[in-house]
Amino acid sequence: MTKILLALLIMLSPVISSAQTDMDAIMMGKKRFCVGPMYSYSSWKEYWEGALKRDNQNIGTVSTQMAGLMGNYGITSKLNVLFSLPYVKTKATAGTMQGMKGMQDLSLFVKWMPVETEMLGGFFSLYGIGGLSFPVTNYVADFLPLSIGLQSRTASARLMADYQTGSFFVTASATYVLRDNIQIDRTAYYTTELHLTNAVKMPDGANFNFRTGIRNERLIAEAVVNNWNTLGGFDIKRNDMPFPSNKMNATTIGVNFKYVVLPGTNEVSLVAGANTTIAGRNIGKSNTFYGSVFYVLDFNRKAKSSDQPAKTN
């Protein structure tokens, strides 16, 4: 079973989303397809204007709802492919500005586990994850904080390590995200200087994720710390609006649970979690809640599967 893209929700969605691949150390078995709907609700009242934390009576609380479909298919037990596609809707509780809504970015990942070995009485595994994401509609990026996304096509590379002994586990990962330039509707914009173009250079990003807790056949309960930094970008000026190429940094802490309701070949599980932003720059101090239901389709037919390693759901 998988928890694709929970990381997607860790950020101030929708501002930084879509670039995140699965950050867990769980692989689907061969010819098994895990799929399900997800929903998340994220909101913030305070935000960081540069390093300054403030609120804004003209927007009140900004909320983002996201509903999407996520899936994970096991080509082999060591090589999985994953996707996600969310629909996003934003809203501000004060002021006159209209929120936005629409299909956002399709994310695709390949997840590979080249190393899985016994170590110190437990199991150690290493993962390489490559991802791509691109917008599926021509939504507006340049209307922050009410845009549903940033329109940037991304490519990401992640290295992840996991260690489990008994039910206890730790997972750590580091990701580099390349972000392509975007096009906006206006023909000029100001960052730290005037740009006479509709193209915007987007800073790349780096993400670090650490999670630990218990993991067994039926239950995962974990604490998660995530840190996202754009490598470049500029600060929002005093009382200015945010812009897609701002420096956007966020550190969140949260919890995540998965419970297998119906074990077996066609397993059904529930996922729920929450996180809060404890530090940031040019980003909302958001609280996020999410949940999803996953169903496993087994394409091994009646052929007996002998390709089911211990950690596969």
Add this chain to the structure above:
Amino acid sequence: MLFIGCNKDIAGRTDNTPSLNPANTDVNAGTWKPILLTGPAEFSIAAPIATNTPEYIAQINEIKSSQADLTSEERAIVKYWSAGAILRWNEILRDLVAKHNLPPYQNEDGTYPFPNANNPLAYPLFPFSNPPYAARAYGYVSAAQYDALVAAWHYKKLYNRPAPYKVDATINLLVPQSDLPSYPSEDGVVAGTAVEMLKLLFPGDQDFVQQKAAEHKRARILSGANVRSDIEAGEALGKLVAQKFVTRARGDRAGAAAGNQAVWTKLETDCIARGETPWYSFELPKRPPMLPLFGKAKAFLFDSLTAISLRPGPPPPVNSQQMKDETEEIYQLIKNPTRERTRIVHFWADGVATYTPPGHWDAIAAEDFISKNFSEVRWARNMALLNMSLMDASIVCWDTKYFYFNPRPTQLNPAIKTLTGIPNFPAYISGHSTFSGAAAAILGHIIPERAAQYNAMADEASLSRLYGGIHFKSDCNVGLDVGKKVGRYAVERAKTDGAE
């Protein structure tokens, strides 16, 4: 999916503009009608030293030694400035406007601080270059540069000093050759005028402005186009002309445009006394209206009585069926915005942290002027006509806005959620429409083959405010009409200024 190039650098639309190589040098532009100067010789400049004197030869040698080992950065500077002095200083001004176009954050008690010209670096930074401030800044800088260049052309013809590369053929000329006499340097004039005007308009940005001016002057020497005395004479002339415009600006009543609590209250009570519904601010906390007395500022193209005569009749009464219909029209538009309408709203929004609608029209004009190969003096004349139109449009528009003090659509129907920010001033008449009508009128005269496109752009800019949910149709239609009337004053001036 092959999108991850290593080089994400983006070129601006005018970064690679070729060197200005005018088809016509307008050698007689010294006879063109100036705006404020009594004549082209109002400020005198000394006759240049002869080209066979040791001092001149030393200046020739300065060019040669500076050219001996040009770095790529120096070549880039030459290329940048060779695109045109008026173009580049207009872009620099647009940069400053965008940088400063930020409304001040409120005080603890819910009031708002005002920027202080005498303490420009303290928060809130001076100026808050909102659309009227910006229109006036573009207007003054452009008008001063035009007058200074008319004077420069007068002296060029009078003194007829050849360019250094005509005196010494061994100079390596990095820009197109010109038959125009080089004293005083038009680049020196434009830079000197800009520096002096910007001391008034953007007093906290002198380090940036001076650095640009130093680079500009250096580029002209590196390029072999001017000796130092060409540039210094031009700069001195530019400063003198600019000072005359600065004196005018200090007395043009714009400095008092913010008003005070008594003024703001009176606008409201006067409106109620007329039996109408007064505008109120949608910002929280409520912000005083933007520059309510700007309508009293002194225009360039007409006197104050004419400005008042250009004020249109009243908007439909708030309780009229027409206003109910116009409100419903906006509600229907914003309920389900299409992507194309949203694009139009954002394309023309020119709101916070942008160079404002007048700056947008300057950008449109500049990119068209590039393709016309105007001389510097004609560039300046056309930019002055455009920017005086935009400034005067802002004066008539602001006068109208505060004369009627009419509400925005959201005030009449709170269900109207907008696609862009609601500007903090009354609705009637639309600023975007007035600016755009004026710009289209004068640009259509300057480049007649583009007149239809300018009108179409003005119509779209005007409609964008309807689509955005922040203006009624009456605001937009009447605004366009008033703008065109203002623009016609510039057209009349253009027909008689000696340049056509």
